[in-house]
Amino acid sequence: MTVFLVIIVIALFAVTLWQMSKIFDLSKGSDIDSSQVATDKDNKTHGMFMLLFVILLYVITIYCFWNYSKFYLPEAASEHGSHVDNLMFLSIAIIMFVQIITQGLLHWFAYKYQGRKGRKALFYADNDKLEFIWTIIPVIVLAGLIIYGLFTWSDIMNINEEEDPMIVEIYAYQFAWRARYSGEDNTLGGANVRFIEGVNQLGVDESDPYGEDDVVTTELHLPVGKPVLFKFRSQDVLHSAFFPHFRAQMNVVPGMITQFGFTPTITSEEMRSSEYMVDKVANINEIRKDNSKDLMQAGEAPLDSYEFEYYLLCNKICGQAHYNMQMKIVVESEEDYKAWLEKQQTFGEAMAAQKESQLEVSTETAEVAVVEKENN
Numbered sequence: 001m002t003v004f005l006v007i008i009v010i011a012l013f014a015v016t017l018w019q020m021s022k023i024f025d026l027s028k029g030s031d032i033d034s035s036q037v038a039t040d041k042d043n044k045t046h047g048m049f050m051l052l053f054v055i056l057l058y059v060i061t062i063y064c065f066w067n068y069s070k071f072y073l074p075e076a077a078s079e080h081g082s083h084v085d086n087l088m089f090l091s092i093a094i095i096m097f098v099q100i101i102t103q104g105l106l107h108w109f110a111y112k113y114q115g116r117k118g119r120k121a122l123f124y125a126d127n128d129k130l131e132f133i134w135t136i137i138p139v140i141v142l143a144g145l146i147i148y149g150l151f152t153w154s155d156i157m158n159i160n161e162e163e164d165p166m167i168v169e170i171y172a173y174q175f176a177w178r179a180r181y182s183g184e185d186n187t188l189g190g191a192n193v194r195f196i197e198g199v200n201q202l203g204v205d206e207s208d209p210y211g212e213d214d215v216v217t218t219e220l221h222l223p224v225g226k227p228v229l230f231k232f233r234s235q236d237v238l239h240s241a242f243f244p245h246f247r248a249q250m251n252v253v254p255g256m257i258t259q260f261g262f263t264p265t266i267t268s269e270e271m272r273s274s275e276y277m278v279d280k281v282a283n284i285n286e287i288r289k290d291n292s293k294d295l296m297q298a299g300e301a302p303l304d305s306y307e308f309e310y311y312l313l314c315n316k317i318c319g320q321a322h323y324n325m326q327m328k329i330v331v332e333s334e335e336d337y338k339a340w341l342e343k344q345q346t347f348g349e350a351m352a353a354q355k356e357s358q359l360e361v362s363t364e365t366a367e368v369a370v371v372e373k374e375n376n
């Protein structure tokens, strides 16, 4: 790839030099080679190419929208998600509208006003009215978009504490995620990477009573319809917590706590059975089936069939296994969520279990030592 790019750069540089030498020749004066000057026929051909080019541009645009729209994310699975989608849609609609008109006009004018023998360009210095119009329209449109965007942003980012959101910590490290639930008190115990030892993988402060009932898990379960406030912490480098289906993303920065809140609105099961997802999954499994045939012919194991799950992904290139840094998210009913949480071990229990097993080990070692001494 690098070699290919280098060759292109050298070729373009050579073309530039060649064109520049032609310009120098032209500027020398009367004894120029007239075969180098564009004739009416040349201008007509170039004008036609301009038109063809803009038509091709439109055709490619339409083809891309038609062929690749299946890669759009499904309906947003969070309350604020539709605001993000609307903002995105409005921006794309305005950009497409403006670009289709301006590109069309630009290329049409190049064709219509092509050079012709005897035709002279009109000298037109300025026009205040025109300049005013083409300045004020973008100003109004951009100001509208920015103000709309700012309102949407503050709507999404300002978490309403009165709604009593559930506090969950998302902990990132090379190369996985952990979730820490704040327990009955809805308050996370203090934590610091310096406290990391043994089963205390997240460095929860053992002396902080709030940490006792915290629950550390490898999957993120969320009750549907309940606002959640995520507190992000990183153990090592910069990560980014990306929840594509919920239209949420937040940087996870070592040494500080960042936060983001949203309310999930569609359970994993509902999303799985939606028309969009049924089609998509069927399509993926069709591809997997085809690929499995090749694999089986080569004597390898076939691929598992795919089932949809929400995922939390890392969206900052944070190291070698960054691509695989993910955590399954399950959005479920309040009862299912509570039943799941009930089964998890609290931080207090995990620490007690660790101490007990350490105690057992040390008693055993002591017993062995006594036996050995007696034998001697």
Ligand SMILES: [Cu+2]
Pocket (backbone or CB within 6 Å): 172, 238, 239, 240, 314, 315, 316, 317, 318, 322, 325
């Ligand atoms: Cu990462």
